[in-house]
Amino acid sequence: MKVANFYPGPSRVYSNITEYIYEAYMDGIMSVNHRSEDFMNLMELTKKELREKLQIPADYEIAFISSATENWEIIAQSLTQKASQHFYNGAFGEKWASYAGKLTSTINTHFGINEELPTGDIAKKADVLCVTQNETSNATQVSMKSLKMLREENVGKIIAVDVTSSLGGVKLDFTLADAWYASVQKCLGLPAGMGVMILSPFAVQTAEKIGERDHYNSLLNILENTRKNQTQYTPNVLGIYLLYKTQQATKGIDYIESKLEKRMEEYGSFVDSQDQINYLITNEKVRSRTVLALETSRMEELKSGAKEQSIILGNGYGPWKSSTFRVANFPAIKNKEVEKLMEFLRSFTGVSAR
Numbered sequence: 001m002k003v004a005n006f007y008p009g010p011s012r013v014y015s016n017i018t019e020y021i022y023e024a025y026m027d028g029i030m031s032v033n034h035r036s037e038d039f040m041n042l043m044e045l046t047k048k049e050l051r052e053k054l055q056i057p058a059d060y061e062i063a064f065i066s067s068a069t070e071n072w073e074i075i076a077q078s079l080t081q082k083a084s085q086h087f088y089n090g091a092f093g094e095k096w097a098s099y100a101g102k103l104t105s106t107i108n109t110h111f112g113i114n115e116e117l118p119t120g121d122i123a124k125k126a127d128v129l130c131v132t133q134n135e136t137s138n139a140t141q142v143s144m145k146s147l148k149m150l151r152e153e154n155v156g157k158i159i160a161v162d163v164t165s166s167l168g169g170v171k172l173d174f175t176l177a178d179a180w181y182a183s184v185q186k187c188l189g190l191p192a193g194m195g196v197m198i199l200s201p202f203a204v205q206t207a208e209k210i211g212e213r214d215h216y217n218s219l220l221n222i223l224e225n226t227r228k229n230q231t232q233y234t235p236n237v238l239g240i241y242l243l244y245k246t247q248q249a250t251k252g253i254d255y256i257e258s259k260l261e262k263r264m265e266e267y268g269s270f271v272d273s274q275d276q277i278n279y280l281i282t283n284e285k286v287r288s289r290t291v292l293a294l295e296t297s298r299m300e301e302l303k304s305g306a307k308e309q310s311i312i313l314g315n316g317y318g319p320w321k322s323s324t325f326r327v328a329n330f331p332a333i334k335n336k337e338v339e340k341l342m343e344f345l346r347s348f349t350g351v352s353a354r
């Protein structure tokens, strides 16, 4: 690739993608019928690979849908009986709350970007608790420790978690929630066009108890199909194939997480070494491990300098649009690309190499 792409979504795709697309064409994958034996085998293998590489519990269901966004409606229509409570500090969590609010009753709990998840503040009538684990817009995260507290204090409630920009990069404890979801074009390093949903036995039971079947994407339809290794509608078969091949090639989430942590340390020691580029998020405990939001007063200069070097940085988001830039710390990004960015940032701020 000619550019080093650090945009946090759509983001850099795994470099062996071209090879896999060629294989998919040659093997007839792109035209396969989604009720055929060949497709069902592919779907079974893909789910098995994901389960193994991401350490998803054996009793959790995995389903493929069209995007992360689709889950906002699926959860509202098929898993929510009374109300969903939304905890958010950024744009994606807020959008989720707003779309859910059109379909069901919602309670909105906003918290600050440097604060931990306010787990003490649970509405009685909420039967679904919605958390954006990695808020891509401002580079904050909810720790597994906070999720654990939420889980322990709310037995009997469904916990739904948006992991769009962390699934595939961070080790998640799936037992701590019931409905996890992501898109493939962020941390999973694939072209856009597909979403992944991971459901606990409690989520499945709840969907069965509610029995909602009014939509093509009613959770019961999705579940019945995925259990047969099929999908309700004609899916992105190429996307499923690419997910299978790229996951098959990874060394698993423990390895990936430690690789990304090492890069976070490198970025951290750079930030510490100068005073022109700083973290937007000052509380280390809630700082995302897969997306960085960095603040500088020299934004325009930085952007044009990066562009000259063929480095694509993510723009800031919402209220932080003009004062921050974002850097994806996703596994598909190569070491040499990280090195290139570090070199650029060092020379931009006048820091000499170590």
Ligand SMILES: *Cc1c(COP(=O)(O)O)cnc(C)c1O
Pocket: 009, 067, 068, 069, 070, 092, 132, 134, 135, 136, 137, 162, 163, 164, 165, 183, 184, 186
């Ligand atoms: C990108 C993103 C979404 C939306 O993903 P789509 O693929 O556009 O549906 C939702 N939540 C978070 C946290 C995201 O980063």
